[in-house]
Amino acid sequence: MLPTTTSDLLAFSSRFLEQEVSDRLQILKRLGLARYADFILLMPKTDANVACVMRFFADPSRVKFPDLRGVELAGLTLDGANLIRANLTGAKLNGSSLVKADLIYAQLQDADLRNADLRGATLNKTSWAGAWVEGCRLGVGVGLTDEQRQDLQERGALLEFWLK
Structure with missing residues (x-):
C-alpha cells in the first residue's frame, strides 16, 4: 500500500531511491509497475528524481x-x-x-x-x-x-x- 499524504509519499519516494536495485524491483513488482523498471531502477537520488518518483507513485493508475x-x-x-x-x-x-x-x-x-x-x-x-x-x-x-x-x-x- 502506498502512502496517501504528500509528506509520507515524499519520504517513501526518497527512501525508494536510496534502496538497492533488487529491493526497488521487488517494490515495483508488488505494485504491478515492473515494466518501468528499465529506467526507475537506474535513477540516481536527486531532488528532481524524488519528485518524479513521487508523481509516479501518487497515481499508479496513470503510469x-x-x-x-x-x-x-x-x-x-x-x-x-x-x-x-x-x-x-x-x-x-x-x-x-x-x-x-x-x-x-x-x-x-x-x-x-x-x-x-x-x-x-x-x-x-x-x-x-x-x-x-x-x-x-x-x-x-x-x-x-x-x-x-x-x-x-x-x-x-x-x-x-x-x-x-
Missing part, C-alpha cells in the same frame, strides 16, 4: 502516461526502455543511451538530449520543441517526419543509417 518532467537520467544506459507517452519535458538525458527505446508520443520539449544515442528508437509522434539535440544520434527511418528530421539535423542532431 501508462509517465510524468517524468525534469527527470535526471544523464549518462545512463536505457536501451529498450518503455517510455511510450512519457512526458520528458525538461528531462536531462544528455549522454544517455536510448538505443531501441520506445518513445512513441513522448514529449521531449526542452529536454537535454545532447550526445544521447537514440539509434533504433521508435520516435513516432514525438514532440521536440526546444529540445537540445547537438550530437544526438538518431537512426534514419525511425518514425520522424521529414520536417522533424530536417529540424533536428539543423539543430545539430546526427542522422545515421543503422541496421541493428
Whole structure:
C-alpha cells in the first residue's frame, strides 16, 4: 500500500531511491509497475528524481502516461526502455543511451538530449520543441517526419543509417 499524504509519499519516494536495485524491483513488482523498471531502477537520488518518483507513485493508475518532467537520467544506459507517452519535458538525458527505446508520443520539449544515442528508437509522434539535440544520434527511418528530421539535423542532431 502506498502512502496517501504528500509528506509520507515524499519520504517513501526518497527512501525508494536510496534502496538497492533488487529491493526497488521487488517494490515495483508488488505494485504491478515492473515494466518501468528499465529506467526507475537506474535513477540516481536527486531532488528532481524524488519528485518524479513521487508523481509516479501518487497515481499508479496513470503510469501508462509517465510524468517524468525534469527527470535526471544523464549518462545512463536505457536501451529498450518503455517510455511510450512519457512526458520528458525538461528531462536531462544528455549522454544517455536510448538505443531501441520506445518513445512513441513522448514529449521531449526542452529536454537535454545532447550526445544521447537514440539509434533504433521508435520516435513516432514525438514532440521536440526546444529540445537540445547537438550530437544526438538518431537512426534514419525511425518514425520522424521529414520536417522533424530536417529540424533536428539543423539543430545539430546526427542522422545515421543503422541496421541493428
